[in-house]
Amino acid sequence: MSGYPHLFSPVRVGEHLLPSRIVHASTSTHYCIDGRITDRLIDYYANRARGGAALLVSEPMAMLPWQALPTRPQVLSGVNADGLARWAEAVAREGGLMLGQVQDNGRGFRAGFRNLAARGASALPDDLSWTVPEAMATADIHAMIDAFVASCANLAAAGFAGVEISAGHGHISPQSLSVHSNRREDEFGGDLDGRTRLLRLLMRGIREACGTGFLIGAKLPAWDGMADGIDEAEAERITARLHAEGVMDYLTYCWGSHSDTLYRHLPDNHGPRMPYVETIHRLGRAGAPGVPLGALGLITDPNEGERIVRDGLADLVMLARPLVTDPAWPLKAREGREAEIRYCVSCNTCWHMITSSRGLLCDNNPRVGAPDEADWRPEPAAVPRKVAVVGAGIAGMEAAWVAAARGHEVHLFGASDEPGGKTRLHAGLPGGEGLSSIYDYQQLAALRHGARLHLGRRIGAGELIALAPDAVILAAGSTPAWPSFLPDAWREEGLVPDLREAVRQLAAYPGRNPGTALIWDEDHGMFTYDAAEFLADRFDQVAILTPRERIASDESLVARQGVYHRLYRRGVRIVTSVRPLPEPRIEEGEVAYANVYSGAVDVLRDVAFLTYATARVPDDRLAAPLRAAGIAVTTIGDCKAPRIALTATAEGYRAAMDL
Numbered sequence: 001m002s003g004y005p006h007l008f009s010p011v012r013v014g015e016h017l018l019p020s021r022i023v024h025a026s027t028s029t030h031y032c033i034d035g036r037i038t039d040r041l042i043d044y045y046a047n048r049a050r051g052g053a054a055l056l057v058s059e060p061m062a063m064l065p066w067q068a069l070p071t072r073p074q075v076l077s078g079v080n081a082d083g084l085a086r087w088a089e090a091v092a093r094e095g096g097l098m099l100g101q102v103q104d105n106g107r108g109f110r111a112g113f114r115n116l117a118a119r120g121a122s123a124l125p126d127d128l129s130w131t132v133p134e135a136m137a138t139a140d141i142h143a144m145i146d147a148f149v150a151s152c153a154n155l156a157a158a159g160f161a162g163v164e165i166s167a168g169h170g171h172i173s174p175q176s177l178s179v180h181s182n183r184r185e186d187e188f189g190g191d192l193d194g195r196t197r198l199l200r201l202l203m204r205g206i207r208e209a210c211g212t213g214f215l216i217g218a219k220l221p222a223w224d225g226m227a228d229g230i231d232e233a234e235a236e237r238i239t240a241r242l243h244a245e246g247v248m249d250y251l252t253y254c255w256g257s258h259s260d261t262l263y264r265h266l267p268d269n270h271g272p273r274m275p276y277v278e279t280i281h282r283l284g285r286a287g288a289p290g291v292p293l294g295a296l297g298l299i300t301d302p303n304e305g306e307r308i309v310r311d312g313l314a315d316l317v318m319l320a321r322p323l324v325t326d327p328a329w330p331l332k333a334r335e336g337r338e339a340e341i342r343y344c345v346s347c348n349t350c351w352h353m354i355t356s357s358r359g360l361l362c363d364n365n366p367r368v369g370a371p372d373e374a375d376w377r378p379e380p381a382a383v384p385r386k387v388a389v390v391g392a393g394i395a396g397m398e399a400a401w402v403a404a405a406r407g408h409e410v411h412l413f414g415a416s417d418e419p420g421g422k423t424r425l426h427a428g429l430p431g432g433e434g435l436s437s438i439y440d441y442q443q444l445a446a447l448r449h450g451a452r453l454h455l456g457r458r459i460g461a462g463e464l465i466a467l468a469p470d471a472v473i474l475a476a477g478s479t480p481a482w483p484s485f486l487p488d489a490w491r492e493e494g495l496v497p498d499l500r501e502a503v504r505q506l507a508a509y510p511g512r513n514p515g516t517a518l519i520w521d522e523d524h525g526m527f528t529y530d531a532a533e534f535l536a537d538r539f540d541q542v543a544i545l546t547p548r549e550r551i552a553s554d555e556s557l558v559a560r561q562g563v564y565h566r567l568y569r570r571g572v573r574i575v576t577s578v579r580p581l582p583e584p585r586i587e588e589g590e591v592a593y594a595n596v597y598s599g600a601v602d603v604l605r606d607v608a609f610l611t612y613a614t615a616r617v618p619d620d621r622l623a624a625p626l627r628a629a630g631i632a633v634t635t636i637g638d639c640k641a642p643r644i645a646l647t648a649t650a651e652g653y654r655a656a657m658d659l
Helices: 039-050 081-093 138-158 172-177 192-210 232-243 277-287 302-310 321-325 329-334 349-355 394-405 421-427 433-448 461-467 488-493 499-506 526-536 557-569 623-628 645-657
Strands: 011-013 016-018 022-024 055-060 097-102 162-166 215-223 250-255 316-319 386-390 409-414 452-455 471-474 478-480 513-521 539-545 573-575 578-580 591-595 601-604 607-613 616-618 632-635
Touching: 039 055, 039 081, 081 097, 081 138, 097 138, 097 215, 138 192, 162 192, 172 192, 192 215, 192 232, 215 232, 215 277, 232 277, 250 277, 250 316, 302 316, 302 329, 316 321, 321 329, 349 557, 349 645, 386 394, 386 461, 394 409, 394 421, 394 433, 394 471, 394 645, 421 433, 421 499, 421 526, 433 452, 433 645, 461 623, 471 623, 471 645, 499 526, 499 607, 513 526, 526 539, 526 557, 526 607, 539 607, 623 632
Parallel strands: 022 055, 022 316, 055 097, 097 162, 162 215, 215 250, 386 409, 386 471, 409 452, 471 632, 513 539, 513 607, 539 573
Antiparallel strands: 011 016, 478 616, 578 591, 591 601
16 A cells, blocks of 8 residues: 555546546646657656656647747647647556646746747736737737637547646736736726636636536646735635636646746745645635645655645645656655655756757756656666776766666776765755755665675776776766966965865854855856855855856756845855956955956955866866776766766766667
8 A cells, every 4th residue: 555645545626536646737848849749748748647647737838829939739720630639648548637738928038038029918028038018909819718719629629638727927817917917908907807807718718618528727826026916815816716717627826927036936945845835725725615726836755745635735736847857756656666766856957958948858867758768677788798987976876877777797986985976065055955866866776786886985097907897987077177367386285175175174164254255156057056155154255256247157047046036135245247366365365356348456355265166177087098908988977078967967877878
């Protein structure tokens, strides 16, 4: 019997009886090509159904004449009639129900420029991109509703079980709902009845066109963070008005908007666990009593899902990022195999990959979208080999466990006593806790499959050659480059540590220090800014200098917004577009810097501690002597070139599969 009896208990949603409470929440994959449904897209959803999700909500679909993004599955045009049917059938064959998401961005735009084709409720600028849309005429809104309804009918004909209407995140529906963005004077503006009319007509039209057995879910805004926007009180009034239509089959909520609050819709580990569940409970039970309620937002562990259902906080547990990371999350939880779950890191790299047009990828799952992804077991190698892996970071650990699972004799050598490398160091910083999920899984998997882990051992070329491996995978990491403005003599004397070493040194001294801790930032990864928070707990002031025009340039928009929010709140001084002048006067506590464009000079005073996050230099010195000895060598991770976690695990996986 499952250790989560409430999470895996049946629940009725509309006219459907679901075997469990687990829902795949909508997330974009961008696996379509020119709007056409691909095998990879179908495989992605079929694997999540195979892994135990009872209800699956698609990414936003192209249901309007002007929705021509090549990454959206086309529904209205009819070009995917066969593909939609194959999609619904593949999910149903694995025991799931497939829902399509109804959504249009309106004026909302995430890119760093304006959307000249935008339509919206009113000619008011988007609070993120400053896009001013064309204000839709009354007849245009009715035509939009008709197109949505016709598309939903196409989905019903293809075998989809229903739809979810996305009315959050500052898209066209919440733009109509909010006084902040709706200044209309026709039937779709003004009071609550007017502002909810679009959604009410849409829901009613879908029900009339698709019948009572077709599920209609709603994702409503709970809080958008805007002046005159939607707060909890307004969200409750909106919910009650929509509930009065008697059409919703389930309900959930979302946070944030296309503004400086966008990051709130994807909570990370810098805040509390399950931050939205209590509010979702209050809003849903008060505004729509009797409607099944879905909880979402930083729910990653089966115990959290069990408590949500057991305590009556919600009826459904809606997971997006956790099911991206492990499509068999439900199956493994139900069978008591929690140690085999690859847990979500909650870093939002997946969102970054989607919005940067690279398609859905994951730090802790190198196989997203593979045909056999759910509960995958590596195929045995045709010829088992002796493999040495040098480096116990997440690239080396991924290579080690996959190679061992394929039947190779694997010896992994790590200089540290514990695996994880710089990722383990990051996991100890504010907000970094989730990163431990990567190397914890890898270590357990490596041991389970018989890999021999030689930790706390720095191995040289001679020892490796004497081991006589058939192949060596080098994953020895990298070293931050010495900053050009610092004297070379200081490097030999160890006067200025790099940021990694600074964190190691200061971790043993939790007390506060007077003066300013200064970070020279050329790296722009999340480690730097989590370390800045770490330093803010230990120094009176923290300052970041960078030559770029902003910080966190290598992070996603939502991650970068969170960085700015936290650092400004902590009083961290951020100085962009500058370079330090050579040989700072550390003894006097002064670091002079010049603007990279104007050359104007300023001085940062009261500097008590100086550290740096710079471009990384690969530690690949073992490669040449091993190759000279005739040993096949593959470099991965930072040992190949500076990497992020996503590419480190992907290269470790690939290297092991290529053996």
